[in-house]
Amino acid sequence: MGLQLYLDLLSQPCRAVYIFAKKNGIPFELRTVDLLKGQHYSDDFAQVNPLRKVPALKDGDFTLAESVAILLYLTRKYETPDHWYPQDLQARARVDEYLAWQHTALRTSCTRTMWQKMLLPVFLGQRVPPETLASTLAELDRCLQLLEDKFLKDQDFLSGPHISVADLVAITELMHPVSAGCDIFKNRPKLAAWRKRVEAAVGEDLFQEAHAVIMKAKDLPPADTAMKERLKPLAQLLLQ
């Protein structure tokens, strides 16, 4: 049995892993884990990832969780072109720096924006206080400013002149609020230009394919009672 990737393209880190594997022609079996149906809580999936999250990887008997670990494992095992995770000491350190920062910064604010602007009101029929949403959007704005000023600066890509896994992780993150109707690129020409470069480097078709599910999220039928119950603790968490 070959490489298996357990993904739900609703999830930002899953999209980054999907794009990376496809772009590099890495053969894998796609195992879809439907988050809205709670499939990540199944006992079967816990065998693959006891942390009960996606993405997850299974390579023979070897299982691996955490998108950053998965991306780096793939760069090493399949010896992908250097620019994805450069050998150069400082260039690699820049990629590592972005990958470390983003978890508790951009990821958090993009997830909260998606839920507070769209999934909570539209999908779960739950009211979000305007001040909560405003606070979340302010925090998102702060992170975007850091992304521009600290990471992108005057470079073509986040870690330098070439696209790396850092750009994949970032762009899939930013498409989350975009799919919720937040045009974050509108007043940010620098980020908009970077986005175009990343899409061109990935390839338009692959980029669209990876984002097909999330771009249709706003058309999801409202959740039924069972789903609302199941998603309630998560909803509470994301409303704080």
Added chain:
Amino acid sequence: MWQKMLLPVFLGQRVPPETLASTLAELDRCLQLLEDKFLKDQDFLSGPHISVADLVAITELMHPVSAGCDIFKNRPKLAAWRKRVEAAVGEDLFQEAHAVIMKAKDLPPADTAMKERLKPLAQLLLQ
């Protein structure tokens, strides 16, 4: 760390008991994952030898310990791992690195200027 010690003791701010309870429950959940998913029956987090993962983890766990939460008390597996990590690092170096945090509970209460400055962070950590 903040809810058990820094907020009440240093900033003189009351923490609702249910907030602290919820935080401690989440900490417990993470410790269980640390034991079951990462440490398992190994000597160290990634296998038979100490790695940077163990350093990142042990320094993390010393945070609640310094706030008076004896997280190793009912977790013999983690306690044994802690001893191995301290031995691998060296007792002197380990103590030296943790001297500041272990004395955090003896910090004099914050003055008004410091309280103002730390207010936004305190709000965030109370959620």
